[in-house]
Amino acid sequence: MGKLKKAIKKLWRCASGTAEACGVGVMSPIGVHWYIQDNHVVLDNGILRVTLSNPDGIVTGVCYNDIDNMLEVLNDESNRGYWDVVWNALDGSRTGVFEVIKGTTFNVIKDTEEQVEVSFSRPWDPSMQGKLIPLNIDKRFVLLRGSSGFYTYAIYEHVGSPEWPAFTLGETRIAFKLRKEKFHYMAIADNRRRFMPLPDDRLPNRGQPLAYPEAVVLINPVEPELKGEVDDKYQYSCDNKDLKVHGWISMDPPVGFWQITPSDEFRSGGPLKQNLTSHVGPTMLAVFVSGHYAGDDLNPKFGQGEPWKKVFGPVFIYVNSVMDGQDPLTLWEDAKRQMSVEVQSWPYNFPASEDFEKADQRGSVSGKLFVSDRYASSDNIPANGAFVGLAPPGDAGSWQRECKDYQFWVRADETGYFSINNVRTGNYNLYAWVPGFIGDYKNEAPITITSSGQIDVGEIVYQPPRDGPTLWEIGIPDRTAAEFYAPDPDPKYVNRLFINHPDRFRQYGLWDRYSELYPNEDLVYTVGKSDYTKDWLFAQVNRKKPDNTYQGTTWQIRFVLDTVIPTGTYKLRVAIASASLAELQVRVNNPKANRPLFSSGLIGRDNSIARHGIHGLYWLYSVDIQSGALVQGDNTIFFTQPRNQSPFQGLMYDYIRLEAPPQ
Known part of the structure; x- marks a missing residue:
């Protein structure tokens, strides 16, 4: 019945x-x-x-x-x-x-x-x-x-x-x-x-x-x-x-x-x-x-x-x-x-599949993150606004290429405190990166999340890459090129939404504007005189030639050293926000040197230039410059991107810094 x-x-x-x-x-x-x-x-x-x-x-x-x-x-x-x-x-x-x-x-x-x-x-x-x-x-x-x-x-x-x-x-x-x-x-x-x-x-x-x-x-x-x-x-x-x-x-x-x-x-x-x-x-x-x-x-x-x-x-x-x-x-x-x-309401309580873990099956991780940079402060600095996350075990920064499993991210508060809640059970590393500082943090202690487990990692400290005091810097270390100059689009190719818009870089065809802004000579940036919001283009792209082929470009950073420490090693930090089938070659004071001081080799398939992005994958390079390569007075660092098969090959920089030898 x-x-x-x-x-x-x-x-x-x-x-x-x-x-x-x-x-x-x-x-x-x-x-x-x-x-x-x-x-x-x-x-x-x-x-x-x-x-x-x-x-x-x-x-x-x-x-x-x-x-x-x-x-x-x-x-x-x-x-x-x-x-x-x-x-x-x-x-x-x-x-x-x-x-x-x-x-x-x-x-x-x-x-x-x-x-x-x-x-x-x-x-x-x-x-x-x-x-x-x-x-x-x-x-x-x-x-x-x-x-x-x-x-x-x-x-x-x-x-x-x-x-x-x-x-x-x-x-x-x-x-x-x-x-x-x-x-x-x-x-x-x-x-x-x-x-x-x-x-x-x-x-x-x-x-x-x-x-x-x-x-x-x-x-x-x-x-x-x-x-x-x-x-x-x-x-x-x-x-x-x-x-x-x-x-x-x-x-x-x-x-x-x-x-x-x-x-x-x-x-x-x-x-x-x-x-x-x-x-x-x-x-x-x-x-x-x-x-x-x-x-x-x-x-x-x-x-x-x-x-x-x-x-x-x-x-x-x-x-x-x-x-x-x-x-x-x-x-x-x-x-x-x-x-x-x-x-x-996340994680939802209604999915019937046992493969979707509910809230009472998950765990959490909390703690406080500080930054130790003795050239910025004698005290540890609270990691205000840091991105802190759990991702599968790997090297520092490996999370940005992780694509098989789960990740859990939060922003730290002004004191550096973070709490990552509702984490699925499993094995993870704790990762972080801090706006205003270069590089990636990884807590070496592996973390195992269990049902209803609550882990407090206490106070942890990130020491970003740093050898000596800053001589000069270009940009803001935030993993994007958003602070740099994005030119107006060709009037024939405008999306009116992005006129006078914070995302002006999303306009079509900006890669060809470089050839109009710099028809004969490449970009030159003079430390102490230039303004990176106006004088450093958001992307180092190729120059379009009259026959519609493209050629690589060499940008210059000019700076003055009052003195050169004779036995020290200077450190050039280059954080790249995006690379599209590109190469970074670095030369110092000799643009025609047969071999560059540094080459990244061919890197990146971000295609961010063509797709109106302001970043892709993050790359960080540290280049040693021996004191003998520098002179008292005027110096120039040359950034060459030689790959030139298409208009979309190039680099976006996040942040560049020259450090003096340790003091």
């Missing part, structure tokens, strides 16, 4: 679900329910209805308020809301394979009036070798009672068995394609939001491709006021640490569609890793693994039979609305408020 009542209840719930009006905007009296409809699974909580293909697990529809589907109905169902991967077989048999992840089995994991969680899984076996990425993948979707949005997460697994082949994971993410006739306003940050071009504006009769396919200048846009603007998705990239909420607003009807990422723990590369966000489509992304602004170093590589499992997410897809007559732009403010709610 109990089974019969349950079956009748299920049938009633399914029937009521199909009959309800879409998106009533109030809590359903029957809570959350699900039902099968043709080849789809529908999740419904009376506020929104999410439709997923069965058994693929592609989000084909999001029904809310008066919109029967917020996703692009003109697209094929497989191109609306999906998880995807890009992968390579390490034996070279498959490269750059793009794969939309499609499940083969549908299961209901949890079914109550408070929560429905469904799974679309796809196991891998050797018969799929070379056809599908060698991972077991379980995509989950969760709808909660009273929630104006839904959650999604996935568990990826590479089994520790010899028949599981080696491969590289180039990228994995979630993508949503929204209705192009409705969603025209995009928001990523308070100062990075605007009405966007339409996808039609990128078609050949309306847009002209520039130096690479992602960049298009609008020559005949649907909205004439956008004529002459550049559209490029890389102009809207964002650091992980700042990438918690972004999305789109429809003005009529006034609704918003947002992607909220409450934690960075499952994203690769740490807090400074940059990822794509939203862009013309209208497209909205949640990127977890990618080589953007880093190159192959941030593409995890798995050996044959290497065991690995990771939970990506959950992320929250949030929808909101205002009443007619209210300002639709307030939806951005509401999305930020909801983001704060989600962040405070």
